[in-house]
Amino acid sequence: MSASKELKQFTREEVEKASSQHNKQGDLWIIIDSKVYDITRFKDLHPGGASVFDEEVAGQDATEAFYGLHRHEVLTRPQYARLQIGSIKDEKPVIYDRAIGEVSKVPYAEPTWLSEGYHSPYFKESHRRLQRAVLRFVDEVVAADAQAREADGKRPSQSVIDEMAELNMHAMRMGPGKHLKGLKLMGGIVEPEEFDYFHEVNPIYCAKTIALTSDGARPPTTQLIITQEVVRCGARGYGDGLNSGAVIGLPPVLNFGSPELQAKVVPDVFSGKKFICLAVSEAHAGSDVTGLQTTAVKTEDGKHWIVNGTKKWITNGTFTTGCKTEDGFTVILIERGEGVETKHVKTSYSSTAGTAYITFDNVKVPVENTLEMCGRNNSPSNFNHERWVMCCSSARSQRLVVEECLKWTQQRKAFGKPLSSQAVIRNKLATMIARVESVQSWLENVTYQMCNMTYKQQASKLAGQIAFLKSYSTHCAQETARDAVQIFGGRGVTQSGMGHFIEHYHRTVPFDALLGGAEDVLADLGVRQAIRSMPKNARL
The missing domain is CATH 1.20.140.10 (Butyryl-CoA Dehydrogenase, subunit A, domain 3)
Incomplete structure (x- = not known):
C-alpha cells in the first residue's frame, strides 16, 4: 500500500449499501478484520474463482470465511494490501502478525522461560538479551531467505551468511571455548566469558560430529538459544545449508588441529568465506562407524595420506573426514581439490541443504592435516x-x-x-x-x-x-x-x-x-x- 493512499472511514451499513449498489455494476467490497477491501478487479483473478464471493460475502464481514481459507500473511503482501480502501469507523483490527523480534503469545508456542509469568533456574538475563537479539536477526534477515530458498532449492544466500559473520554468529555456533576470546558477539550482547551451552548458536544440521574438549576443562555452556531461534523459520533443509556443516566439521580442527592448520582454516570459516563439514557416513556405514570403508594410506616418505573411498549424505565442501588407517579410525582434514568429486544427492527432504555424495580418488593430503587425538577417541560419546x-x-x-x-x-x-x-x-x-x-x-x-x-x-x-x-x-x-x-x-x-x-x-x-x-x-x-x-x- 502506498504511503499517499487515503483510507476512508465507513460504517458497516455504508459498506453493505455501497456493495449492493456496486454489485449491479459487477463491483464488490468486503470487510476483513475491520478493514474494507475493494476486490472488484481481483475477484476474477482469485485462485478459487469468483464464485466464492457469493451474496453472503458481498458487502459483509468476510473475516471468518477468509481465515478459514487463508493465512494472515496474505493480507500483508503488497498486491493484496493495496486493495484496502478504508476501515470501519470506531473499530480496530484485532488480528496481527507476531511483531518482529517478539515471542509468540500462543500457549505452548514458547518454552516456559520465554512465556510471561514463568520462571527458570537455568536462564539468566544474558540469555534473554541474546534471545531477543537473535530472534530479531532471524525475523529480519533469515526468515524470508529461508522460505525463498526452500522454494527454489538453492543454497542460502551469501548475504545472510555474511551478515551472520559480521555478528560472529559462525564462531558462536561452535559453542563456548577459546575461539571466542576477543570477539564481539552479537554486537556485544553477550561477553565471550559468559557464553555457555544455553546461549550457543546452531541451526539444525546433518552428518556426524565429534565435538571434544581437548583439555578436559569444564566448559561454559551456551548453545540452546540460537539453535531454537533459527528453527523458527520452519525451513528444515535451509538450516542444514546455512553453513551448519561447520558446527560439526570445525570442532575437531579447533580442538586437535595444529596452530598452522587452524590459522589456515578457522578464520575463513568464521567469516563465511569457506565451508566445512564432517564426512563420516557412507553408503556402507551409517550408524555403524566401525564399518567405514574409506581408507587413508601414508606415502613411503610419510609426508602425505592417499585417501580413497566415498561418503554419502554430506553437507558443504571442505571435509573433516573419517578414514580407516593402520591405527584404526583417523580423522583428516581434506580440502576440495584434485581427486575430490561431489554430486548432489536428491532427497525427499530438501535441496537447499546441499546434501552430497563425495568421491575420494587417490587424494593426496599432507599428514599435517591429521587430527590424531580426535580419531583415536572413537567412543559413541564423541557424538x-x-x-x-x-x-x-x-x-x-x-x-x-x-x-x-x-x-x-x-x-x-x-x-x-x-x-x-x-x-x-x-x-x-x-x-x-x-x-x-x-x-x-x-x-x-x-x-x-x-x-x-x-x-x-x-x-x-x-x-x-x-x-x-x-x-x-x-x-x-x-x-x-x-x-x-x-x-x-x-x-x-x-x-x-x-x-x-x-x-x-x-x-x-x-x-x-x-x-x-x-x-x-x-x-x-x-x-x-x-x-x-x-x-x-x-x-x-
Missing part, C-alpha cells in the same frame, strides 16, 4: 554434541507445529463449530503439548549437566542420556507430524497455503530420526550404557 543440538532443534520445531495447530483449530470450522470443539482434536493437541514439554524439560536438564561437567564426566554419564533424549525427541516429532496432518487434513499435505509448514515438517522430520544414529540404535545405546552402570549388588 554427544551433535545429538544434543538435534534435540534442541527438534524441541523448537515441535513447538512451531503446536502453534500452527492451535491457531488452525480455532479458526477452522467443521460441522458448524471450531475444530477445537471436538474432543478427538483436543486429545491430539494435548499429546502434542505433552511431548514437546517433556522433550524441552529433559533437554534443559541435560544442558545444565553439560554446563557443570568436565568432558570426561559427560562422556561417562551423558552419552546414554543424550542418546535416549535424541531417540525420544525424534520419535515424538514424527508422532506430532502425523497428528498435525490429521488436524490439517488435505492442507497438511499441500506445499502452499494454510498447511505449508505442516507439509514441510511432515516430509522432512523422518530425516531427523536417522541423523547422529537411528532411533533404535540410540535407544539400545542408552540401555547398554545403563546396564554397564548397574551396581554389582543390585537385586530384587
